[in-house]
Amino acid sequence: MITNKDLKMCNEQIFSYSAAYQVPFFGREDAIEEMQELNNNLKPAETLVISQPLGTGKTFLVNYMISSGKLDVPTGASFLTVRGITEEPESMEAFPGDTLVVDEADIKTPVKKLVKGLGMLAEYLEESSRKAILLGDYSLKNQNISGELKKTVSLLKFGDMDKVFLKGVLEERFKHFLDLKEFQIEEVMEEELLDYLAPGWMKSVNSFRGIFSLLQQVVANEKYVRYNGEKAFLTVEMVHDFLCNDDNLQLDTEQRKFFELFCEYMKEMYPKGSGITTGFKVEELYDLAKNGGINKNLQEFTEDILYPFATADLLVSTGVPEYEGKGSSFIRRPAPYVPSLRLLLSLM
Amino acid sequence: MEDKIVSYALLFSGSKRSDVKLLYRLIYQLMDSISQEEIVDMDEFSLLVEEAAGKRPVSVNYAKELLETAGCFVFDGKTWEYNQSLNLGNGTVAWEQFQELFEGEKNVRKTEGEMDVQKSAIILGIEWCVHMVQLAKEGGMEGLPAFLRCGKQDSLIGKKVAGTATSDALSLLCNGIDYIKECEIEPEVLASSFAFLVEQVLNCQHREEGWDKGGFFPLEDQPEADHPTVDATCLAIMALCDFYANRSALEEKLHVQVETESNEIEDAVLTGLDFLFRMQQPMGSYGIYRYEQEYPDGIHLDRECETGTAEPNENCTRMVLSAMGVSKGSGIFDARERFELYGTCSEVIQKSYSYLKNHLAEDNEISVWAPYFGTQVRNYPYADMVVSAARVCRSMIPVWWQCEEEREQIKKYYADFLAFWKQEGRNRSGGIGKYTFKTPGKEKYSVGTYTWQSYADMIAAFTVLQGYNLFGMALDKEEWNLLEEVVCETMELQHAHGHWNAPRSSNPFCAVTLAAIELLKEYRIAKGLE
Known part of the structure; x- marks a missing residue:
């Protein structure tokens, strides 16, 4: 017992x-098999991309594959990070073996460093003919962020x-x-x-x-x-x-109002979350808010309620982070949104 | 103090506790970024807001307004800057003065009777260690776990025992006898703590006949290790010898009586040494372990053997040097009339030292030791180099006493190390050094590796102070300033509960607590306080 x-x-x-x-490591047999195959067939200057949401086990998977000899990357080397590449470009040269492993290509990195770092990586790979395994979130699906990396193959069967x-x-x-x-x-x-x-x-x-x-x-x-x-x-x-009873939530008046509206809506339309498919668009949620008496324009609603809810893990973004290029804003957690575990479990 | 409170009141003028907390965190984050010369644009700022807000849904605009209301930072349309015109009622507040407002406990510690601050820290650390040992004992564990939890009351994480954590705790207590006197610990509690630790260290030893006999298991420190390891054995031997050598002092000064028979400890150390003698590689170095098959004729390495082969590493080699020295000085050889062991240990010391002498890395006329006896300093992160080199240097003590003719050379090693450590332009501050190694599985060495992390400066400062205390190593003003700075930083890292945490972690860690206390003790010796 x-x-x-x-x-x-x-x-x-x-x-x-x-x-x-x-x-202990468990599962991911398909991912391991696909990764080995993709890695074995990686050509010079090519990058194997693993683009999955934060906290889903990308780094853990790659670490496991290296430590069990399934990936030909020297053990013991600390992974590079995109931010680290911008601060210490020589770290790429110092990384042992044929294949660099670069982590944290995600929304936790400032967008300028993300773009710059990926650009520097692409340039270095071309010059050196080395290869790379790149771990990040859906930011890597945005061409304005990862476009410099021309030669990529993606892991599809992550699981x-x-x-x-x-x-x-x-x-x-x-x-x-x-x-x-x-x-x-x-x-x-x-x-x-x-x-x-x-x-x-x-x-x-x-x-x-x-x-x-x-x-x-x-x-x-x-x-x-x-x-x-x-x-x-x-x-x-x-x-x-x-x-x-979680004291950390601390919503302001309008946020509390929307939270209650959304919870009611979920209970009525999607009890226990069943029936949710692609997630909610901004406009849908805005309509819900307006009809519930929240008096904000769309931009205010998005900035004051939706984005903070996504950051505070009340909503989960399923979209690709938005970035139009230099000078534009980086929307880290765009729509569509689905309710988070935290919200769902507080609903019952 | 009054000025400070008034400043805080003017800065944090919110009516909601949650807003004041948020503002505090925002200011701290922004201050930290700007002091590291980072450019904080709105995108960077949004990340700071995320960090500061935690689970609270806070919009970037709200956070911006909060900060702008406080007035200490301004956004000029592109980046955040400190408001040089900030006035908290007593004239403008310069950037340095503003930073001092947030140094909090650091300042309190610094002014708390200067010299004795280190002593208080050592005592607190020891008290914490005893408390953890008692928890392990009461929880029915057979030693200390690798991980501990810091909370309202510190506690243990997991049910599996870590061999080296247990040895570290025993060493920590054995080397702190003069401080234990001033701890508020009942003699019975002390006695039971020592007894528990000694017993559990002994329990980590492999007793069965065979190649591994006498070695100590790392247990949860290296879960895949199916054989005893050199590092775990060295730490266990040194801890047991420390206890053995200090046993009388424990009884006389602290009235601590441990029932474990002396001959049990003697047996353990002697068989442990036998294990280490077997583990030595033919040229004098040590790896984490040595399978019998690696050197089928005892001399030549079979690189194709099924077990894989252990690379000589500087960490294991230096640990054995230290273990040999401590064993020689423990009194065990005399007690058991094993006088020939003085010679055997001396030979190991000689051979290992020889290997170390011939496997240095050069860097601008400086000779230091690199991880795994690498030859090119530039191939390694600076902090890793510092940790490797510092550890080898500190293990020169047995050589110092055994080989007088090597003393000038040893002084040069220390001097070179100091020169390497303090090089300008190196990213010195806060560096964390890594030691990475494989572990001996049942049939062969692991493919994966383990990594130990250490505060490079803590280890480096100890080594330099040890050189000063041992042979009066010359230190100029700049070097003393460096040492003082590191001692100060070490003090700041100590948690209020008394422990030091594993690097980059909020978990208390015995090895780091031991390293910190060792440094503070060495510092006090250097200052003539011990």
């Missing part, structure tokens, strides 16, 4: 979403975050950190909670970071999981209660 104490002691490890702990995958990952982690030979996730987690954490309509944008940071916070909270010898069991109600 896994107790609350066991769970609390291993909380950060089991629900780790960074490189801080050595977590989505579905319930089966999430279960497998969790089971491996529980077995590893708690030294268990046999384990089923249903022993510590309500089936319905798993349904909420990995809904089908969210599988292409759902992230380990989103799921595990939430579970870590719930488990760390004494109100929900006490440090005792009782059987550990996480439920939807627990997570719902945690989110409803």
Whole structure:
């Protein structure tokens, strides 16, 4: 039996979403196979691109492939970053082996450095005839950002975050950190909670970071999981209660109004999120806001409510970050939007 | 203090707590960026807002208004700049004065009876360590885990034990006896902590007959290691020797009595040394481990062997040097009348030192040690070089005592290291050095690697101070300033709970806590306070 104490002691490890702990690798067989093939066939100056949302396990996958000898990249070398390339261009030359690995080509990098860094990478690859593996988010799908990289191949079979995958990952982690030979996730987690954490309509944008940071916070909270010898069991109600009592939200008046409108709308039209397909456009959400009495123009609504909601992980952007070129704004989290796990679980 | 409070009141004039908190974070982020000479345009600013706002949905416009109302920073249409006309009621506030407003606890520490600040920090660190040991003991663990959690009350992460964390904790306590006297710890608690750590370190040893006999496992520090490793064995031997050598002092000064029999510790150290003797590579170096198959005739490396081969690395080689020296000085050889071991250890020291002497990297007439005995300094990040070279230098103590004829050379190594460390233009401040290694799996070395991270300056400063304390290494004003700066930075890194964290992490870490305390102790010796 896994107790609350066991769970609390291993909380950060089991629900780790960074490189801080050595977590067991699970799944992604198709991605591994495709990556090996693409990498083996990479031509000089070509780049293998992995463009997936933040926190979905790109860096973890590449690290695993290198450490298990599935990618011909010397072990132990720290990955380059796009920002780092702009600050220390000589780091590209110093990177060992034939193939550079460049990470963080994403919205966490200032757009000027993103564009400049990718340009510098492209130039260096042409000059040196070396190759690269480039990890980033959907920013890489914007030609105004990544256009300098002319010779690219993309990983297509990265794999989505579905319930089966999430279960497998969790089971491996529980077995590893708690030294268990046999384990089923249903022993510590309500089936319905798993349904909420990995809904089908969210599988292409759902992230380990989103799921595990939430579970870590719930488990760390004494109100929900006490440090005792009782059987550990996480439920939807627990997570719902945690989110409803989360002091960090702190919405202003108009934001609170829209939040309530949106929640009502979701409950009515998409209970538990079922039926959501492509996500909501700005205009749809604006109509909802206007009809609900929110008195802002479209730009104000977008800047004061929508974008902050996306940044605060109430909405998840499924669009490609927008950038028209030098001098224009970088819209990191554009529409369409789907509700985040955080919002969905607070709705029930 | 009064002036400061008034300044804060004028700056943070919001009515909502959440806005004041947000403003504080924005100011801090912006100040940090500008002081590092970064250009903060609106795109960069939006990232700062994200960071400062956390889970609160804050629009960039709102954050901009908040900052502009505070008046300390202005946006000129392109970038954010400090408002040189800022007036907080007492004339304009210069940029340096503004930064000082946010230095907070740093200033409090600095003025808190200057010299004794380091002593207080050491005591706090030791108290924290004992507290963690007690938690592990009460939690039924067989040692300390690799990771610890800092919260309202610090706690352990995970249920698996890390061999080196346990050894580090024992070393930390053994070397802090004079400070432990001033800790507010009951003798029974101390005794149980020492007993627990000694027992658990001993439990990490491989006892079965065979090639691995005597070696110590790293356990969770290297989860894939199926064999004892050189580094874990060295740390365990040094910790056990530290305990053995200080046992009487523990009893006399602290009334700490540990039941573990001396001969049990002696056995462990002696068999541990046997393991290290077997692990030495023919030319005198050490890798993380040595499979029997690597050198089938004991002399020639079979590069094609199925286990893979361990590259000689400077970290393991220097650790063995230190372990040999500490073992010789522990009194164990005399107690067991194993006098021949003095000679054996001396031979290992001689051979390892010989290897080190012949495998340096050159950089503008400076000779230092590079990771894995590389020959080109420019192939490595500066911080990695500093950590490698500093660690090897500090392990020269046994050579200093054994080979008097090498003393001038050793002084030169220290001088070269100092010259390398303090080179202008190097990105010195806050550097984190990495040591990367493979681990011995059941059948062969791992393909993947492990990385230990360290604060390069902390390790470097210790080495330089050690040179000063050992042989009066000459230090000019600039070099003393550098050392003072690093000691100050080290103090600032200490958490209020007493621990130091792993680099780039909010997790307490025994190895870093030990390194920090070692540095502070060495500093106090240099200042004549110990």
